[in-house]
Amino acid sequence: MSARTVLNSGDLERAITRIAHEIVESNHGTKNLILLGIPTRGVLLAERIANVIQRHYPEFDSASMVGRLDITMYRDDLGKNPVREITPTEIPAAGLDGAVVVLVDDVLYSGRTIRAALDALNDLGRPSVVRLAVLVDRGHRELPIRADFVGKNLPTSRDERINVQLSENDGETSVVIES
């Protein structure tokens, strides 16, 4: 098995900073902006992005505008795997109606996770816009879904594994391809 680092901690930080600015740019400011991370690492990425936004736009309160969206109960493969653990879903107190929701995940692959996330959002409120930010887009989509904000496009083969590590969770920060 070989492992190749494609983003080191500095690259990753720059990618997050750029995504943060792109999100604010496309929204013409931080009004109504809500970031929802998809567990596990999407939540950490959403927090990192929110912190960058708050640093540049102090009117954006990262603590109250970031949530987490557990999509386990909306998956389409529940019956094909052992029972999955459920983690908390936390939606900002203001609710999602009329908000600009940015879903944040670490790797975009088949698109099925995002499909499940869209279904989950449907049950939680009616955002005015939903956008998608991912750290890595590795291709091989199985559904007509694309990301609005991408940290890095990584053409991969299906046999390879993308391993996103974030210091909060994994001790170090990097994106590694294993094959």
Place this chain on the structure above:
Amino acid sequence: MSNLQHLLSSADLDRDSAIALLDIAEEMSGVNSRDIKKLPTLRGKTVVNLFFEDSTRTRISFELAEKRLSADVINFSAKGSSVSKGESLKDTAQTLEAMGADAVVIRHGASGAANVLAHSGWINGAIINAGDGTHEHPTQALLDAFTVRRRTHGSASVGKGLDGLKIAIVGDVLHSRVARSNLLLLNTLGAEVHLVAPPTLVPADSGDWQAKIHFNFDDALASVRPDAVMMLRVQAERMNASYFPSEREYSRIWGMNAERLAALKPNALLMHPGPMNRGLEVTAVAADSPNSTVLEQVANGVSVRMAVLYQLLSGERTSIDG
């Protein structure tokens, strides 16, 4: 945890799997407070509620839990079915199997009925015991534990047990499946269990139960200082002998009234699995006091049953035990 195939007894749950179920129930209770109280998780699964005994809240609670997880629900009660023509449990079960039931929630007057159904080979689906005779009622124990945990730890409940809490179970222990299931689960979760009952309503084999048994309610309340008091329903329908001289005497000696309520710790919980015999084991003053968790228990029942259904039905079913 993932190899839990049926829920027949509180003894099926070890500490980790019980806490995991309560944690899932916390998430389910979040769903139950949303505008759209529906998850697609069990779409395409069929759940049969097989009720040979009367029930209001347990059946409705299961039905609501099943529907909120998008399962197809069939309600079967013995009255008005072929059971009243003499059909056996075996034939009923095989019929349900032929119709493709993924899970059967069974309430039956005979202790062990759920166990028979699970291990007979008549049916492949998951079996959930919703009360079998005077034996067990595990989802009631789970919802009681959930209620105590929530009132004690609030929003910091996830991952916690009931360690160090003192819980008194009072009344008709002999006929109570709720008492049996609670005794097992509360011990599993680290609570200290006290049984308070007249000697005639304590089972003969209670000596090896993991609980302290008291024969005087007032002394027990004074010495134990319980964090929660569970009043059991006096099960007149199962009493084929006179276990106590009169209802008035029972109410005076074993009932939860205003004076006993005042003697409790200020935040102590007053629990009852329902349906309450107001004026017998609980007076109206006590039942409607802020200490009472009766309605919370009902609401939590739906969340807990959703958690059990999720745990038993969402993953792939690995093996069938015959």
